[in-house]
Amino acid sequence: MVVAYQGTVRGGQIQMENDLMLPEGAQVYIVVVEEPAASARPAGITGAELAESEIVGMWADREDITDSAAFAEELRRKAERRGRG
Numbered sequence: 001m002v003v004a005y006q007g008t009v010r011g012g013q014i015q016m017e018n019d020l021m022l023p024e025g026a027q028v029y030i031v032v033v034e035e036p037a038a039s040a041r042p043a044g045i046t047g048a049e050l051a052e053s054e055i056v057g058m059w060a061d062r063e064d065i066t067d068s069a070a071f072a073e074e075l076r077r078k079a080e081r082r083g084r085g
Contacts, residue, residue, distance in 0.1 A: 005018070005020060014030070
């Protein structure tokens, strides 16, 4: 049987969240789960950064695109077909 318990290393010792009453001779396996650093930032940009980027509105002056939703749908269709073949 496998049962998981959680603890924290402090001063080189594992301090368990709850007192454990393990039988003498019990085999114990330790798995260390490292948390990502708080300063680590996922790859990519935030929505606010995207809204401030040059990408938003870059086709606003194009007169050949009268229906942006239809244009985007056509781009998706072409991209799907490009992968076949």
